[in-house]
Amino acid sequence: MVTQVKEPEKKVDSCLPRIVPREQNAEELLRLAAGELGIPVAIRPYWGSRREPNHLQHTVCGDDNVLDAWDWEGYMTRPWCPRCRRFLPEEEIKVAPMPHKWLCPRVKYPQVQGDTVIFWEGECGMKGHNHCQSIELIDVGDTAFLVRLKAGGAGRNFLIGKDDGHPFATMVVRRVTTVQDAFDWLVPKLIREAYILGKEVKRQGDWFFIPVEEDPLKRQNGGTIPVLGSDPRLYTNTLYHDVHLIYNGVQTRHIGSMVVHKGLINTTYGAPRVKGEVRAPDHPTLTLDSWHIGVRRRSGSGSSDESSQQGVD
Numbered sequence: 001m002v003t004q005v006k007e008p009e010k011k012v013d014s015c016l017p018r019i020v021p022r023e024q025n026a027e028e029l030l031r032l033a034a035g036e037l038g039i040p041v042a043i044r045p046y047w048g049s050r051r052e053p054n055h056l057q058h059t060v061c062g063d064d065n066v067l068d069a070w071d072w073e074g075y076m077t078r079p080w081c082p083r084c085r086r087f088l089p090e091e092e093i094k095v096a097p098m099p100h101k102w103l104c105p106r107v108k109y110p111q112v113q114g115d116t117v118i119f120w121e122g123e124c125g126m127k128g129h130n131h132c133q134s135i136e137l138i139d140v141g142d143t144a145f146l147v148r149l150k151a152g153g154a155g156r157n158f159l160i161g162k163d164d165g166h167p168f169a170t171m172v173v174r175r176v177t178t179v180q181d182a183f184d185w186l187v188p189k190l191i192r193e194a195y196i197l198g199k200e201v202k203r204q205g206d207w208f209f210i211p212v213e214e215d216p217l218k219r220q221n222g223g224t225i226p227v228l229g230s231d232p233r234l235y236t237n238t239l240y241h242d243v244h245l246i247y248n249g250v251q252t253r254h255i256g257s258m259v260v261h262k263g264l265i266n267t268t269y270g271a272p273r274v275k276g277e278v279r280a281p282d283h284p285t286l287t288l289d290s291w292h293i294g295v296r297r298r299s300g301s302g303s304s305d306e307s308s309q310q311g312v313d
């Protein structure tokens, strides 16, 4: 249950003038997606994109604004009645369905639905609101593009791309202004450290390969156990030819000519050691002359508005 906190709406940015005219930008986005990057996108009206969620009612007093409040005793959130000022047991709570009332969507995040990235754009139709959400295209790269969504004085940047054949939309910090910066920012700590150490990191789409000194078959630490997510079943510390690269239990479409799945230092996850050719449907073949650790940058795509997703910056 997400608690709705009412904030006074600031009437700072009116819908006109906009930084980027709607038609031009929308068209630009669609053209990009359809043409160059092969990412289907759709733009929907901002207003009408968020509904009043159902409320929880306290059946004893009738108050239907039961909140999820932090209970320090139990280190958890529990339903709390603002009228009775107490935590409530399950049996005193009932779901009170709300009338179909539209709410201000605030910043409405892009969302992947099926294989399409949905954007919301336009004016907020809520009474007394004169703000709107605009989409601004910031940068276009080879595999992804960066947009800024602005609404009611708030702005957020999103990287839109394809990850293993599926589109993703992931929020990045606001200081990021190029696709390259966005990917750099998204690269996990391990890869960042490898860069700092001056290692020659290679990349194929969402996979990064960091050179390692040791032959992966030399030390069989952890024994031979099934690799989570592998199909057909693969085992750790075993040399395979032409098998899929698996990271954190996800089998990707990238295939390595020499692969040994092993645990990853300092993490609970496994990562493949890869040598030779790496092939993937939508990327040029990569050749690794020596053993490398393969690390995948998984792109996240959460729920679609600010009320249910924490900002990252």
Ligand SMILES: [Zn+2]
Pocket: 058, 060, 061, 062, 063, 081, 082, 083, 084, 085
């Ligand atoms: Zn009550």
Ligand SMILES: [Zn+2]
Pocket: 009, 104, 105, 106, 124, 125, 126, 129, 130, 131
């Ligand atoms: Zn609004």
Ligand SMILES: [Zn+2]
Pocket: 163, 164, 165, 204, 205, 206, 207, 252, 253, 254, 280
């Ligand atoms: Zn991939």
